[in-house]
Amino acid sequence: MTNTYAVVLAAGQGTRMKSSLYKVLHPVCGKPMVEHVIDHIRGLGIDRIVTIVGHGAERVEETLGEKSEYVLQEQQLGTAHAVQQAEKLIGDLDGTTIVVCGDTPLIRSETMEALIAHHNETGAKATILTANADDPTGYGRIIRGDDGQVLRNVEQKDATLEEQEIVEINTGTYCFDNRVLFETLKKVRNDNVQGEYYLPDVAGILQAEGALVSAYMTDDFSETLGINDRVILAEAESVMRRRIADKHMRNGVTIISPDHTYISAAAEIGRDTILQPGTMIEGHTVIGENCLIGPNSQIVDSVIGEGTTVHSSVVLASTVGSTTTVGPFAHIRPDSNLGDKVKIGNFVEVKKSTLGEGSKVSHLSYIGDTKIGSRVNVGCGTITVNYDGTNKHITTIEDDAFIGCNSNLIAPVTIEKGAYVAAGSTITKNVPEHSLAIGRARQENKEGYVKKLNLN
Numbered sequence: 001m002t003n004t005y006a007v008v009l010a011a012g013q014g015t016r017m018k019s020s021l022y023k024v025l026h027p028v029c030g031k032p033m034v035e036h037v038i039d040h041i042r043g044l045g046i047d048r049i050v051t052i053v054g055h056g057a058e059r060v061e062e063t064l065g066e067k068s069e070y071v072l073q074e075q076q077l078g079t080a081h082a083v084q085q086a087e088k089l090i091g092d093l094d095g096t097t098i099v100v101c102g103d104t105p106l107i108r109s110e111t112m113e114a115l116i117a118h119h120n121e122t123g124a125k126a127t128i129l130t131a132n133a134d135d136p137t138g139y140g141r142i143i144r145g146d147d148g149q150v151l152r153n154v155e156q157k158d159a160t161l162e163e164q165e166i167v168e169i170n171t172g173t174y175c176f177d178n179r180v181l182f183e184t185l186k187k188v189r190n191d192n193v194q195g196e197y198y199l200p201d202v203a204g205i206l207q208a209e210g211a212l213v214s215a216y217m218t219d220d221f222s223e224t225l226g227i228n229d230r231v232i233l234a235e236a237e238s239v240m241r242r243r244i245a246d247k248h249m250r251n252g253v254t255i256i257s258p259d260h261t262y263i264s265a266a267a268e269i270g271r272d273t274i275l276q277p278g279t280m281i282e283g284h285t286v287i288g289e290n291c292l293i294g295p296n297s298q299i300v301d302s303v304i305g306e307g308t309t310v311h312s313s314v315v316l317a318s319t320v321g322s323t324t325t326v327g328p329f330a331h332i333r334p335d336s337n338l339g340d341k342v343k344i345g346n347f348v349e350v351k352k353s354t355l356g357e358g359s360k361v362s363h364l365s366y367i368g369d370t371k372i373g374s375r376v377n378v379g380c381g382t383i384t385v386n387y388d389g390t391n392k393h394i395t396t397i398e399d400d401a402f403i404g405c406n407s408n409l410i411a412p413v414t415i416e417k418g419a420y421v422a423a424g425s426t427i428t429k430n431v432p433e434h435s436l437a438i439g440r441a442r443q444e445n446k447e448g449y450v451k452k453l454n455l456n
């Protein structure tokens with residue numbers, strides 16, 4: 001079998017993005033665009049992946065880690081010059097090399113696989129992945145001979161008016177015979193409008209030398225979108241979003257309105273779960289089967305069990321058990337762990353807290369830095385007073401305890417097993433097992449007092 005290598009071009013500054021974030025690190029559905037490209041390449045079982053980095057090199061390397069090898073292109077003199085930088089790593093190897101731009105995140109593994117297969121079958125020295133564009137403006141155009149043979153590529157800025165009429169474009173993805181690629185790169189010149197060394201010129205040079213140059217046309221133009229500015233970024237986001245939604249729907253997830261549901265590339269969702277409109281599933285979130293999420297829920301980097309409901313709520317970096325209900329209008333902040341059959345009701349904020357099985361905080365509460373056991377009922381309006389202005393303190397509420405409405409639990413404090421706190425209490429001392437704590441002013445009735453005040 002032929003060895004296969006990949007070169008990913010990611011050194012450009014991306015001036016047209018007008019951003020302090022390097023272009024290839026802009027996320028599409030929550031994942032940096034260059035990481036989409038690399039992950040799709042990794043799906044192909046390629047022998048070596050080399051990423052050309054320049055602007056923001058460190059950030060790009062940090063983001064991709066060990067998924068790739070890296071070469072620095074110190075000055076961005078063009079795409080051919082970029083590929084040339086990989087010579088010291090792979091220049092003297094036999095095999096086929098696929099070159100992909102780091103700004104084309106929609107290209108699928110299947111398409112790259114078909115391109116490589118086509119290249120190897122035809123025995124061409126260079127194969128360009130092309131597509132017919134509705135609006136080819138900005139792309140390189142493919143010039144073919146009368147017999148349909150690919151002759152060369154011409155960049156938009158160098159094209160004659162007649163050439164600009166051509167709709168078959170260079171997608172920026174290519175396959176080359178590896179050795180031939182690096183030999184031919186040395187012959188590329190920069191005598192063009194932009195004064196750059198153009199990678200697609202390799203194809204023209206080879207053709208002129210009598211080598212076979214081929215094109216493989218994909219029928220899905222959207223796959224080849226090169227993100228140069230934020231308008232195309234939004235377009236790519238929408239294509240990718242729909243692709244991710246389709247994958248989940250095919251796996252048995254119901255998405256009421258795919259256009260109004262945002263699922264990150266990394267999320268996992270179990271079958272028969274229903275996602276209602278306005279829902280965002282972000283980061284590395286895992287959702288079990290038979291859940292009901294939304295409308296308007298945001299779940300980030302969290303794990304949700306089975307049969308759980310998250311209604312109009314925000315869940316961040318937390319774990320939620322099975323058959324639990326959250327919301328409407330709850331906020332589960334990072335490092336929280338809600339067990340099974342838990343109920344978190346409306347206008348409840350939970351921060352860095354644990355709730356055991358069957359515990360309930362149903363209305364209008366703040367639970368912070370708190371350990372709650374099983375079957376605990378926390379009444380409406382209860383506040384754990386965790387902050388003394390300098391430090392945060394822990395509240396512990398053990399199994400089967402019952403906290404009356406509108407209580408303040410001043411941490412550090414422990415409510416032991418089965419203890420009760422009377423409604424309206426401010427608790428500053430531990431409450432022993434099965435005791436009742438009342439921490440409020442005793443009520444006094446002054447009979448007839450109102451009439452006495454009433455002067456007329």
Ligand code: UD1
Pocket residue numbers: 009010011012013052054073075076077078079080081082101102103138139140141153155169170171172197198199200225226228
């Ligand atoms: C390029 C192609 C064009 C094709 C289009 C498809 C050339 C000359 N033109 O144009 O034919 O239709 O892609 O999207 O190749 N880069 C480097 N180092 C450099 C220059 C660029 O690493 O010195 C990287 C960029 O980061 C980017 C990629 O190469 O990921 C493509 O560069 P870009 O400037 O976006 O090329 P286009 O003008 O889009």
Ligand code: CA
Pocket residue numbers: 101103226227228
């Ligand atoms: Ca581009």
